[in-house]
Amino acid sequence: MDLRDFYTRLSVDESLAEVMGYNPYYQKIDSGLNARILVNGHEMIDLASNNYLGLAADNRVKQAAMEAIKKYGVSLCGTPIATGYIDLFQQLEKKLSHFIELEETIILPSCYQANNGLFNCIAGPKDLIIVDRLVHSSLIEGIKSTGSKIRPFLHNNLEHLEGILQRSMGYRQVFVVTESVFSTEGSIAPFKEIVQLCEKYEAMPIIDDSHGIGVLGKSGRGILEEQRIAGYRGIYTASLGKAFANSGGMISGEKKLINYLKYYCSHLVYSTALTPAVLAGISSVLDIIHFEFSGIKKKLINKQRQIYEALLEGGFKVVYSKAPMNSIQTGSKEATFILNRKLYEKGILSTPFIEPAVPISEGRVRLIAGASLSQDTVDEAVAIIKRIGFS
Amino acid sequence: MEDRIIMTIQSVLDKRPLITLDSHLLEDLRVDSLDKLMILSALEDEFAITISEDDFADVVTIKDIVMKLKARGFFAGGAATI
Structure with a gap:
């Protein structure tokens, strides 16, 4: 050696x-x-x-970030579970949940971490993860970390996906993973149909809306608004560093899931929380989008x-x-x-x-x-x- | 049987050249790790078998895949775990 x-x-x-x-x-x-x-x-x-x-x-976003620095300083020097959970953090979680119309949200330092951290909390060797062939590396790395059976399906090909779902018996849970906008192609997933297939075969849909949030939909709420997917019961992740012009990543979904991740998602629990400037910046972007x-x-x-x-x-x-x-x-x-x-x-x-x-x-x-x-x-x-x- | 294997692989390698037994997975078909997973999954479905990814880590050509399947007695008939 x-x-x-x-x-x-x-x-x-x-x-x-x-x-x-x-x-x-x-x-x-x-x-x-x-x-x-x-x-x-x-x-x-x-x-x-x-x-x-x-x-x-944008001057308004910069101003919001500067005001936050004046009030809180540049960092709370702690993870969200410790000293990082300032009021701005909690307010932004609620604001983001409200924006995409899902129950609850957690905010991580990046969407890469969100996607990496999510999968090994929710899936394991007894599960099957069906994933679009062209999804982002963060999802692939997250999926690989679970030890689950992985079956890719042809890009945006519903027929191939359904074929795999039909033959997916005997697993504890089947997940179907895709992105809203594929960042290298610009293609958009037929996510409404994917959700319907998931309902038919009792699979859990997971969507990464990083290039959709703040861009797709009548009011910028992303893929769920764009494709009129009401009452979504799956899992949602997105970057806060693209249209939202700051940094960070989010995971949203039902209260039970988010509460579980708050305590078991290592990428959240052991990472220093987003800084006050970023939290305020994202909040300001949401206000601008609203109007x-x-x-x-x-x-x-x-x-x-x-x-x-x-x-x-x-x-x-x-x-x-x-x-x-x-x-x-x-x-x-x-x-x-x-x-x-x-x-x-x-x-x-x-x-x-x-x-x-x-x-x-x-x-x-x-x-x-x-x-x-x-x-x-x-x-x-x-x-x-x-x-x-x-x- | 080789034809059936080739057709199954072709079905998941869209936009690729025509596949033959001599096709190299990387050089000719530009197969990456996710493609390989798709190929193995398609073969599992087509032949109602279970394939271990590790057993196919060293395959270079389509012929290698056929040989692996043969070596594990798949062509002897019936469903099998490989």
Whole structure:
């Protein structure tokens, strides 16, 4: 045994970045998500962040965060079960529950932790977890930690899902896991039908609404509102760092479940609670959504459409999406990096996805045009995209 | 029987090239760990058997899958736990 061997094992395969002469990861951002962002000192158009509603640098949200810092300081230096459960925390739990119309909610430091922590509390080796083939890594990692039997179903394929459900006898509990908006594709799950199948086969539905909350539905309440799913009795998770423009993750559902997780979910019990600034920031975003959602959503859709049309005109292979994002099918990881770099060199920050984030050779470059981008900025992005496409 | 195995695997590998016994799971079919789980699940359903994931950890080609199933006496007939 030698420490050198240990560190040798930890080498990162950077061959792709070396061959391409470009590494899109861990780019240094020198500003907030303003009209233009500073990346490695260069002004760029942000089509990469998940700042859907454009509220990350909103003055009202900043003000709410600052007020919270003035009152509570920057941290309560404790987990929610200890000193982290301040009144802001409790109020936000109630506010979020009310917003998505489910009984109760817990708030974790991230949705990754929410998804990881959830599964090993509720499932074990006697259970079956049926999961959409394309769900996020956080769900897969959470599911794998349970020791349950895992059966993936073809992406958004109800027939395949029902076939598996029909043959799923003898388990203590069957879970069906999916996402509302698939973040690399922009495809939306037929969740209403999935819930109906779960009812038919007495399975427990679990939805990650990270890219749906604050975006989908008439008033931004997410997938349950969008697909008019009333009286949902399943489990719901979501990120608070995308449309909600802060950080954290939530798990919502029936009181009995949430109370259980409050004491048995290690990711909650042993993690320092979200800070007062973040709790107040999320609360402020909820207030803005309440009063302004329809106007913001119109802007968001309008911008997505302009980018979509520019991509089509530029000859890109774009996945049609009802969600406010555009996903370009790039194929190999090399082609994905090349397009991402071209955009970067012309002043657009985008998000590349290569395996294992997507299936092998199904690379994507994703563009999200947040609602707060000015028309001038969108015009410039449109011109750049077309130029790259025509070149 | 090989045809039935290939058809079953093809049914869960959408958008992939035509599968043959010589197809490599990774190089030809771009099968990742979740695809592999889907393949094993589909075979379990098709042949009413139970497959241990660990037993199939080292398969490289479709032929390897067929051989594993044969080696465990599946083709002798009847449902089995592998």
